[in-house]
Amino acid sequence: MNEFDMLTRFSADIRIQTIRALQHAGFGHIGGSMSIADVLAVLYGTEMRIRPTEPDWPERDYMVLGKGHCGPALYAALALKGYFPLDWLETVNRPGTRLPSHCDRLKTPGIDMTTGSLGQGLSAAAGIALGLRLEGLDSRVFCIIGDGELEEGQVWETATAAEHLKLNRLIAFVDENKRQLDGDVQAVCGGDLDEKFRSFGWHVSRVCGWDISAIQREIREASEQREAPSVIVLDTVKGIGCSFAERERMNHYMVVTKELADEAVDEIERRLAAGTYPVGEDA
Amino acid sequence: MKNKLFTALPDEKDMRDAYCDALIAAGEKNARILAIDCDLSASMGTGRFRARFPERSFNLGIMEANACSMAAGLSVTGFVPFVHSFAVFTSRRMADQIFLSCAYAGLNVKLIGGDAGVSAATNGGTHMAFEDFGVLRSIVGVRLFEPADNVAMRALIPKIADECSVDYIRMPRRSVVKIYDEGESFVPGEAKLLREGEDVTLIASGVLVSEALLAADLLAAEGIEARVLDCFTIQPLDIARVVESAEKTGCVVTAENHNVIGGLGSAVAEALGEHMPVPMERIGVRNSFGEVGSQAYLMDHFGLRAKDICSAAHRVIKRKQAMQ
Structure with missing residues (x-):
């Protein structure tokens, strides 16, 4: 299997494991978990310097999931990489679980920062990037934030500070899935986010959110930046690759039954076989 | 002592x-x-x-x-x-x-x-x-x-x-009154006992500690002996020492450069309510925002002075005596 096929399969497995995890929980943040499955596959598949059996390896690259409510997608990626057993995914959001709805660095191997209050993750990632520089390490800090999350003022405080401090090892992704809990981002509070970040002095690129090769290329380009922090905008669709979520406009948080999960998993396999994964024939 | x-x-x-x-x-x-x-x-x-x-x-x-x-x-x-x-x-x-x-x-x-x-x-x-x-x-x-x-x-x-x-x-940025000799040791979470007394306990923090010590001297001149604690750790509160002091003296006055809600007075009231209910009063800011003025003016204005602590001490002692 070549690298592209391996990453495609990995992203499909992240989707499948996430859908199954939310099926076991009965409900969850399906929409925003689906739209980051491909970037997670690229990061954990080929790009991040990590040791899954040594999650605290000091020289690792770091991941901060600013949109902490999409923890289940990251948990699926971590489990598939061997950070913890796959059957932990069946415990998502159950009492006593080590995989809570929002990311918790004290509970889950491989979670580098606790997140859930939007806007704080990018600041924490900038702090980690600064700390790594003080340590003399060239590790990168990846941070995935939501397009709705950009409404938080703290994001723009960090956009200012990270540029000022020349945190070139900070690489953010905006999951531009165009929807937030209450509806369309543009209807709630939108704007041209590429232009915003560019005006803050960041290295900005935009890719199709499920184009694995393009994501890989832009991560490598961002890693070459000598001064500017980078943001890679993932132009995507909320719920992408999960048939029952694709059908629902309000798919931020959904009930996930076994029937729906079975249907979605079958559809993922069908699209893979048909060469139309993840978006299907409608794309 | x-x-x-x-x-x-x-x-x-x-x-x-x-x-x-x-x-x-x-x-x-x-x-x-x-x-x-x-x-x-x-x-x-x-x-x-x-x-x-x-x-x-x-x-x-x-x-x-x-x-x-x-x-x-x-x-x-x-x-x-x-x-x-x-x-x-x-x-x-x-x-x-x-x-x-x-x-x-x-x-x-x-x-x-x-x-x-x-x-x-x-x-x-x-x-x-x-x-x-x-x-x-x-x-x-x-x-x-x-x-x-x-x-x-x-x-x-x-x-x-x-x-x-x-x-x-x-902390305040400017100079504050000296309380301790050089080299005094402090353990986070442990209140400092500054003065022994059997009649009332005064529990203070920050700039109110010196006011509490001045109050204790004013009370001593009247024959009232106050026990004084510097409760420099508000959270976690030194519950053992607070309760022990309340038990010993039978009444308590707290004093803080803070709203009486949410700070030292609240913390002490919670501890006493659960472990040793005794008459108590809280010296601090009540239902007011701050305003401009010198620190001295503001301490007078908000009733954060030794004399205010003394008045509160008299009241709690009276309530204690009424219960005996």
Whole structure:
């Protein structure tokens, strides 16, 4: 299997494991978990310097999931990489679980920062990037934030500070899935986010959110930046690759039954076989 | 313990300078200590740390929320950030970041709030933190400190620097009255017994400690012996010593440069309510915002003086006697 096929399969497995995890929980943040499955596959598949059996390896690259409510997608990626057993995914959001709805660095191997209050993750990632520089390490800090999350003022405080401090090892992704809990981002509070970040002095690129090769290329380009922090905008669709979520406009948080999960998993396999994964024939 | 007459003498050094001395000393011992400022380093007195350790000092500008979460990120990589701003901003402006990025995340961040309470003086009500402890006291894992003088401040900083904890320290920037002799030792969480007495317990923190000691002398002149505690750790409260003192004296007065809701008086009332209900009164700010004025004017205005503590002591003693 070549690298592209391996990453495609990995992203499909992240989707499948996430859908199954939310099926076991009965409900969850399906929409925003689906739209980051491909970037997670690229990061954990080929790009991040990590040791899954040594999650605290000091020289690792770091991941901060600013949109902490999409923890289940990251948990699926971590489990598939061997950070913890796959059957932990069946415990998502159950009492006593080590995989809570929002990311918790004290509970889950491989979670580098606790997140859930939007806007704080990018600041924490900038702090980690600064700390790594003080340590003399060239590790990168990846941070995935939501397009709705950009409404938080703290994001723009960090956009200012990270540029000022020349945190070139900070690489953010905006999951531009165009929807937030209450509806369309543009209807709630939108704007041209590429232009915003560019005006803050960041290295900005935009890719199709499920184009694995393009994501890989832009991560490598961002890693070459000598001064500017980078943001890679993932132009995507909320719920992408999960048939029952694709059908629902309000798919931020959904009930996930076994029937729906079975249907979605079958559809993922069908699209893979048909060469139309993840978006299907409608794309 | 033999009670000596208390003489209120101001320290020659501003408290912020004692703080910075302590931070530099801690920084000499531990290369992972960092200073984070939010464009108030001149007011907070951290300039000498920056001069000594320029590579470990970051002025992150007027972006307190970002500064707090960035400090948490620095802590992820093993650094020990001390974050500085005025108490109003370190509490109210950073509250959610202190909760999630620092405390809930189990990280190691030290937060300093300057210009505590009436010491904000002519900066006025907008800048006068009477609620900072109240904002932070219900957040699990955040320790709250208010050292009474420079000796206490210098003793406290190395202790908290050595522990993985989220700590908030409030202080006035200017000179405060000396309470302790050089070399006095302090254990976080343990109140200091400053004066023995059987008739009433006075529990104070920060700039109200000297007022409590003056009050104790005024009461002694009337034949009333007050036991005085410096409760420099508000959270976790030294419940054992507070309860022991209440049991011994049968009545309590608290005194704080803070709203009576949410701070020392509340913490003591909660402890006594659960363990040793005795007559008590709280000296502090009641249902008022701050306003402009000298610290002396504001202490008079808000009733934070020794005479106010004495009046409260008389009332609780009377209530105690009525119950006997």
